Amino acid sequence: MIQAFDRLIHHLLVAVDESENSRRAVSYVAKLLEGMPSFKVMLLHIINEPEEDFFADDGERERWMAEKQETAERVLDEAMTVLVGEGFEPERVFPLIKVRYCPSIAECILHEAEASQSETIVVGRKGVSHKEEFLFGSVSNRIVHEAKDCTVWVVE
Amino acid sequence: MQDPLTDEKIAQMAAERLPASTPLGRIHRDTSDFFKVEYGDVAVLGRRAFLVGHNAKEGRFGVDDEVKHWVKRCIDLHDGSRKIVKLVFHEKFKASIANLSFDCFRSPKKEARILDLVADHGHFMHGYWVRDDAGNVVRIIDYIYGKTLHAMINELSLDHEIYYHERLPQILQKYIQCVEAIAFLHRHHEKHGDIRRDHILIDRETGHYRWIDFDFNYMHRENMFAYDLFGLGNIFMFIIGKGDVLLGDLKQGRPEVLDRLTQNDLNIVFHNRVANLKKVYPYICEPLNRISLHFSRGAEIFYQDTRQLLADLNEACHAFGQGDP
Numbered sequence: 001m002i003q004a005f006d007r008l009i010h011h012l013l014v015a016v017d018e019s020e021n022s023r024r025a026v027s028y029v030a031k032l033l034e035g036m037p038s039f040k041v042m043l044l045h046i047i048n049e050p051e052e053d054f055f056a057d058d059g060e061r062e063r064w065m066a067e068k069q070e071t072a073e074r075v076l077d078e079a080m081t082v083l084v085g086e087g088f089e090p091e092r093v094f095p096l097i098k099v100r101y102c103p104s105i106a107e108c109i110l111h112e113a114e115a116s117q118s119e120t121i122v123v124g125r126k127g128v129s130h131k132e133e134f135l136f137g138s139v140s141n142r143i144v145h146e147a148k149d150c151t152v153w154v155v156e
Numbered sequence: 157m158q159d160p161l162t163d164e165k166i167a168q169m170a171a172e173r174l175p176a177s178t179p180l181g182r183i184h185r186d187t188s189d190f191f192k193v194e195y196g197d198v199a200v201l202g203r204r205a206f207l208v209g210h211n212a213k214e215g216r217f218g219v220d221d222e223v224k225h226w227v228k229r230c231i232d233l234h235d236g237s238r239k240i241v242k243l244v245f246h247e248k249f250k251a252s253i254a255n256l257s258f259d260c261f262r263s264p265k266k267e268a269r270i271l272d273l274v275a276d277h278g279h280f281m282h283g284y285w286v287r288d289d290a291g292n293v294v295r296i297i298d299y300i301y302g303k304t305l306h307a308m309i310n311e312l313s314l315d316h317e318i319y320y321h322e323r324l325p326q327i328l329q330k331y332i333q334c335v336e337a338i339a340f341l342h343r344h345h346e347k348h349g350d351i352r353r354d355h356i357l358i359d360r361e362t363g364h365y366r367w368i369d370f371d372f373n374y375m376h377r378e379n380m381f382a383y384d385l386f387g388l389g390n391i392f393m394f395i396i397g398k399g400d401v402l403l404g405d406l407k408q409g410r411p412e413v414l415d416r417l418t419q420n421d422l423n424i425v426f427h428n429r430v431a432n433l434k435k436v437y438p439y440i441c442e443p444l445n446r447i448s449l450h451f452s453r454g455a456e457i458f459y460q461d462t463r464q465l466l467a468d469l470n471e472a473c474h475a476f477g478q479g480d481p
């Protein structure tokens with residue numbers, strides 16, 4: 001459960017996954033802020049749940065979910081270690097795993113940012129190719145375009 | 157409640173449709189093993205019996221037709237109507253386009269949802285779905301008589317300029333209706349998933365262009381509709397160019413055009429196709445060509461949704477109708 005944020009504290013949401021660009025984003029936040037006590041960090045990992053018949057049966061679904069859950073926990077543990085290693089108090093870092101069907105990952109991140117009243121969103125940018133962005137879209141670009149009432153840091 | 161469709165009753169109904177020399181095959185109420193559902197068998201689905209004919213085939217732009225063993229051409233034994241019966245095939249694979257791969261799967265439930273959604277929409281195939289005795293979501297599709305858009309355009313023996321002035325205006329209007337139909341799906345948070353020019357059938361009775369085959373699904377990334385937009389763009393360029401305008405063909409037939417082309421003029425994904433069609437056919441009006449350029453390597457802005465594409469299409473059509481350059 002997310003704790004209600006103290007208004008005097010600046011709240012960051014860092015969107016993480018298993019990618020290298022996500023690691024860079026966490027590392028950047030850790031090194032830049034060096035555990036400043038006026039910051040709280042939510043580490044958000046979204047598991048984008050596939051449509052129900054992506055799986056042949058319930059067993060396959062459960063195995064898929066267990067694997068994604070394990071990956072998400074590992075990613076969050078690593079991110080937490082990086083932040084704490086640079087001076088963040090563990091109680092100022094809030095790992096969160098959200099399992100949901102996301103028509104758009106960016107929209108899901110923006111929704112969580114709004115729900116947690118985060119003032120800053122931090123995302124890594126993969127540096128997708130022109131045609132890759134055309135075919136699949138870009139999470140960081142969409143967040144930059146659609147975020148409201150908050151700051152966005154895009155870490156390359 | 158007792159099933160009125162006894163094996164005896166089914167045999168009687170089937171005998172009226174089968175050639176005298178062909179005995180009735182097996183009767184299936186569980187279609188899980190679709191390979192066992194064969195020519196001359198009967199599938200009992202939702203209290204109706206369907207006489208199974210040949211498997212459906214799908215051509216791939218000049219490649220030999222691929223047999224779709226899970227898609228059966230059938231006759232509804234109750235009224236004699238032709239149906240396409242799509243059995244459940246759990247297929248998952250990595251698709252690859254221009255070295256970019258993504259997870260794809262067949263999704264009977266998605267197709268069933270869309271059939272319900274588009275039951276009253278004139279620009280989609282129609283049908284219904286039932287569960288067989290094993291719970292498989294089987295789709296029963298009304299047969300559409302008519303050619304694919306791919307075949308219709310390929311069979312036109314017209315010079316491009318004549319085609320552009322005389323046939324394209326009408327085809328473009330029909331294409332816009334197809335894009336509006338996809339916009340309808342997107343508004344309902346559904347993607348078509350396999351937008352290709354041979355997935356538009358031109359209904360011989362009504363003249364409507366109708367989308368078929370929505371069971372293809374994929375794990376989308378950021379923009380769940382981007383792949384549909386990519387398909388719509390390819391069809392647009394196919395329509396404007398009266399076929400794919402290929403570098404290889406230009407090299408053979410109009411080599412002087414190649415001197416005018418740059419990398420930015422090519423299709424963003426298929427680099428052997430020209431997207432900047434005005435450089436090949438100078439009489440193509442600017443607003444139409446600008447749409448094409450959104451799908452080129454030189455594009456700086458992509459369409460994010462069908463609403464944006466439709467706005468440009470309507471504007472371009474207006475300019476085209478006015479004879480604007």
